[in-house]
Amino acid sequence: MSEDKFSASFKESSVAEFFKRNRQMLGLYGKLRSLTTVIAEYVCNSLDACEEAGILPEIIVKIIPLGEEHYEVHVIDNGPGIPKDKVGKALGKLLAGTKFHRLIQTRGQQGIGASGCILLSQVTTGKPSKIISGTGGKPLYMELEIDTAKNEPKIKLQKELDYDYRGIAVKSEFKEVNYQNSSQNALEYLKRTAIANPHATIKYTDPFNNTYIFERSSGYIPKTPKEIKPHIKCITVDELKTLAKDHSKKTIAGLFKQEFDRVGDKVIKDINSLLDFDISKVTMSKANWEMFEKVVKAIDKTKTFAPRLDTLIPIEEKYLEESLRKIIKPEFLSVLSRKPTVYHGGYPIQIEVAIAYGGDAGQTLANNEKKLELMRFANRAPLLFDAGACGITKAVNSIEWRRYGLKDIENLPLSILVNLSSVHIPYTSAGKQAIAEEEEIVEEIRKALMTAARSLGLHLSKKRHLETKMKKRGIFLNYAKEVAEGLHLLTDRNKKELIDKLEDIITKKLQIEEMNEQEESEDISEGEIPEDAEEKKSKGKKDKITDYFEADGDHDE
Ligand SMILES: Nc1ncnc2c1ncn2[C@@H]1O[C@H](COP(=O)(O)OP(=O)(O)O)[C@@H](O)[C@H]1O
Ligand SMILES: [Mg+2]
Structure with a gap:
């Protein structure tokens, strides 16, 4: 290619332009999948925001059909909202948000969720999304698009509303999407969200105007997520080089102790024992790429303390x-x-x-x-x-x-x-x-x-046993009636009395059998479901954590 031709065809693009052309990378492709993903992104943001603010979430989701493959989505939460001057950037700019590069348990982590959906709405309908954001007091109403050439928010209309509201309410239209009865639709998504988030109340109205309410389980308030410092086992040479710019005067050891999780004197001493220089003396600005490479290799071979594990928020x-x-x-x-x-x-x-x-x-x-x-x-x-x-x-x-x-x-x-x-x-x-x-x-x-x-496995094997026993009882009782008939003819004794007596005998016999079985039941179950060889192997395997971390408790923080 000639120099002129090269220059003429050379172009630069914005990240918004890139995702507009490659929306499949955001999961926004396929008619059903796109609609479910939109709900997922908005609802995840509501749950994340409530969790960080310590608010019990109440989320309203609505999908309203507007025409063929044309729907409007509403998601309304009672979270902390977004400050007025940040709403545009938070939702109208890709790769922007509060969750980047933090080690904290949240659902979103890339800053392309809600903003990706607002982009999908505008490229399929030509319309802006309508946002209400309240942080307490009178909320802000905004009609928002993304200027894709610049990856910047384009605010079409903005005004203060005349009532009190705290939270985020989003209304976006979408075309080329579809709602179906499917195990991958918004209903299934929200049902599963309710299972794993018992602290949330979710009210959902589907496009057929059916309303489903998933009520929160009482008494459960999840922990607020806490950010942790990175662990030195995860450090790369390139990251050290980048850190050197902001921490040029610190020694390598000083940086480790200050910026990383649970690094104490013993760990520093152990890293040093594998090096031909002292990380307590060399400053970040004096260290070169080769030295950082040696440090990273030494960390790899050093036993350190496990990262803080109390920052995780399981369902419980x-x-x-x-x-x-x-x-x-x-x-x-x-x-x-x-x-x-x-x-x-x-x-x-x-x-x-x-x-x-x-x-x-x-x-x-x-x-x-x-x-x-x-x-x-x-x-x-x-x-x-x-x-x-x-x-x-x-x-x-x-x-x-x-x-x-x-x-x-x-x-x-x-x-x-x-x-x-x-x-x-x-x-x-x-x-x-x-x-x-x-x-x-x-x-x-x-x-x-x-x-x-x-x-x-044990439950099902016990269930099979019980079914066999009930079948046996049924067969015995049928015979009892016939035997009683015969005995009545032979002995002339009362038929009802005979049946009662025989039923008594059967019940007693089955009870004795049951008692014997119960005694054996432990053996039966163990015998029927032998411990998996693989399970044994897994048990025998030393946990990874104990392989390269010191035992907890005696750390030198
Ligand atoms: N419902 C909401 N309540 C409060 N803040 C929100 C809400 N939705 C989005 N945000 C803010 O907007 C940012 C961008 O959201 P998003 O594009 O989905 O990216 P991500 O969730 O990955 O950060 C979030 O980081 C958060 O700060
Ligand atoms: Mg998100």
Whole structure:
């Protein structure tokens, strides 16, 4: 290409322009998926904002049909709102928000959720989104678009309203989207949101004007998320180089102690023992790329303290059980949470799983048959799409369910729920529908599922026993009537008395059998569902956390 031609064809673009042309990267593609994603993004923002402000969320969601493949979406919350001078930038600019580069458990983390939806609305309808933001007192009304060439908010109209309101209310129109009865629609999304967020009240009106109310479980106030400092196990050479600009005068050790989580004198001493220079003496500005490389390698080999794990906000076993019983009404339920641990060196994670059987568990097919349903969650936000590419699905598929007496689980009335809590969810894409197959995460999910599978296996084997016994009783009682008839003819004794006596004998005999069985039942269950060899292997495996972290408790902060 000639220099002139090159210059003539050289262009620059804005991030808004990029996402306008590549909206699939934000999960905004497919008629059903786009509409569900819009609801998901707005609702996640409401839940995040309420959680940070310590407010119990009350969220109203409405989808109103306006024409063929044309809908209006309303999401109204009672959260803290956005300060007047920041509404435009927060919602009308991509890659802008309050959740960047923070190690804190929130649902959004990239600053492209709501703003991406406002972009989708304007490119499919040519109309701005209508926003009301109140922080207490009279709220601000705004009609907002994104100037895609500049990636800046374009405010069409702005005025103060004459009533009091606190929260965010968004109204956006969308075309080229569609609402269907589907396990991936907004109703399913909100149902799952209610299961994993028992502290929220959600009122939803679907396009057919049906209203669903998911009431909050009483007494549950989730922790407010806390930001943690990064862990030195996660540091890269490039990040050290960048930090050197702002912290040029500090020594490397000083920076570690001040800016990173739980670094004390012992850790510094251990890092130093692997180096040919002293990080307590070398300042950040004096260190070069090669020295930082050596430091990162030394950190990799040094035992450090596990990151703070108390910043995670799980659903909690008690509340998860309560909401599953309320919403799914299962015949059998096993809920369990693993202890918090870490992945990738320094990101805290916690896994919660639940297995629900019977009742409304499982996915209902068109012919009313039931199928296995996997409910995936990241930081209590449902993941409805891209199941095949998700680490959670991989973990579920890797379990040998047959070993727990669970044959053909695909066709059981079964719901499996997995929630991953972390200050940094490793999503596979900006659409945030699947999590990466991180080894430590997959292993944690597997361990939890194996325990839950064992409980379900025992329940089903006991149920089979009971059914056999009831069948036996039925057969005996039928015979009793015939035997009584015969005895009555032979002995002339009263038929009713004979039947009563025989029934008595049968009941006693079955009771004795039952007592014997109960004594043996422990052996039966253990015998029927032997401990999985894999489970043993998993148990035997030293937890990753103990491999490279010092035991907690005696740290030198
Ligand atoms: N309902 C809401 N209540 C309060 N603040 C909100 C709400 N929705 C969005 N925000 C603010 O707008 C920012 C941008 O939102 P969004 O584009 O969805 O990105 P993200 O959620 O990833 O930060 C958020 O970081 C938050 O500060
Ligand atoms: Mg968001």
